[in-house]
Amino acid sequence: MGAWVRRILVTGGAGFIGSALCRQLVAGRVERVVNVDKLTYAGNLDSLRTVEGQPNYVHYNVDIGDEGAILDIMRRENIDAVMHLAAESHVDRSIDGPDVFIETNVVGTVRLLNAALAYWRGLAAPAHERFRFLHVSTDEVFGDLPLDGGVFTEGTAYAPSSPYAASKAAADHFVRAWHHTYGLPVLLSNCSNNYGPYHFPEKLIPLTIINALEEKPLPVYGTGANVRDWLHVEDHARALARIVSHGRPGESYNIGARAERSNLAVVTAICDHLDACRPRGRGRRHSDLITFVTDRPGHDRRYAIDPTKIERDLGWSPNIGFDEGLKATVDWYLANRWWWEPIRRERYCGLRLGERQRRLA
Template structure:
């Protein structure tokens, strides 16, 4: 028995792969196209591990996906593969349409054909789990209740619109063809191996490099923060016992404004790696022009997952963010290796060209 993981060299996917093999001897095939955010350094500890089969390729490559399904006969497919940064989708939406919508379609078609040829017992036990985001639900005001699984989809960026479309395709393949699917919609993840374009790793990396800490607008955008290893445990639980065709929201019960996140990171760095001049890292904070269509608040109600599958996060934000900052302090080689020329060009385009 084995599983097929797509996008398993990205931030969440790689953490899932590492956790899966740490907790199980069941092997997996890891399919990843290795864009700028796909990083095999994250999986270096698995070099030589026969349980991990890495294949470079895209979910949009129907022939390759079909070949892998036929050769390895996985009992489940877990789809992490996606273009995933809102800012990048604003600058270049086409990649998001191709990967998140067209790619998901090709993956679904290949999986449907494979599933249709399985023997009855294997057909009954097979699962496809699609990993999505809370951003498909749009934005909340300060006092609105958190997103539930029945909240109307109101995506506000090319990224979230493309993910919403992929969610709808997955749902349609269940209701039209009977494909045994599960969908999870998660809140903002953070933790080890996070590519330093997202808020938390960017603040840590810039602070240590003596650079400015760019905060969009007034910094009062609110997000629910989920430690990535908690997300991995939720996915395993949904895969194990989730009801077919259902959606499960995964959140950390940690709503915080962005500026509070930045202040927390600065305080931890002041404690763990003080600046040579004795000043606080908070002196590096700079407010920059907000991005277009920036959603004001996301909040996940994960009570369905807790009620039906007995899952809840193990980490508080306080314990998770301390582990995260310490990990970046202890793994500077990894940070240096992922900061390619493409990444530096992106940071300059997205932040340095904004007016402070």
């Protein structure tokens, strides 16, 4: 982290990637980490238990769409940089109900940009020159690739397939527009699929782990041939810190680990590790639980990131190999039932975790 980046506002800091970023920034002794998260269903303050009470960390239960409140926080906290991760991110949910994705990912981002622009314009030198706005996006804005070749680069044309991807693509365009029209010093990142600890249980890897532990079917879309490039969330957090402190305003950076795996290969690897460390008994294998289900509409075939630019220009590269990281992730879920069991319990009794936390706040 550059010496000038002392006070950082992280939106969506109670989510999967946001909480990993907050934990890393706080441990890195950033002067002030300001987490703005309104605690929707996927926001979980338990993911930040290790930083609660630290003098350089604070959480505000505020919606990014509330321009006035966000601007007030920026001014009160003397923010040097905004790292914008708050988003609705689950593709299946976007297919069932796209409106909330438009409201949060598009409208919310525009309102956050407005607040950041007003704040930036009011800064005196040198704070005005050093301010940055990092927008964290996804490789899904590029659409998909054939199974037999090709990679996404920063110059790949946008071709989103799902309502989620379309909402993130729209947000990316607005961020660039605020740079070109108003001069706001923005940075963008587009990452591949993340995995690791504290991942919400509806996503592929944690869902597979937990269902396997509970002897439930392990759903795999179609034939499981869809391919993703897997990036450990801690490597992603390091990349984001590098971009905000050393990236060039107006530039975008693709973040990937060159770790392509088919969905079926990922699920099978989880099963194999569980067979070794938590066998089912009576000769049964966890892979016997794999169940192929009807493919979701518009399911992208393959994502693959070319991270050459961030490696070359910013000196970042992933530290955690996929096989090592996946085994460690499985082990984390085995050892941390306290974190995921309440989520599973409340999800199935119809109470969203974020709603409970807002009532207790």
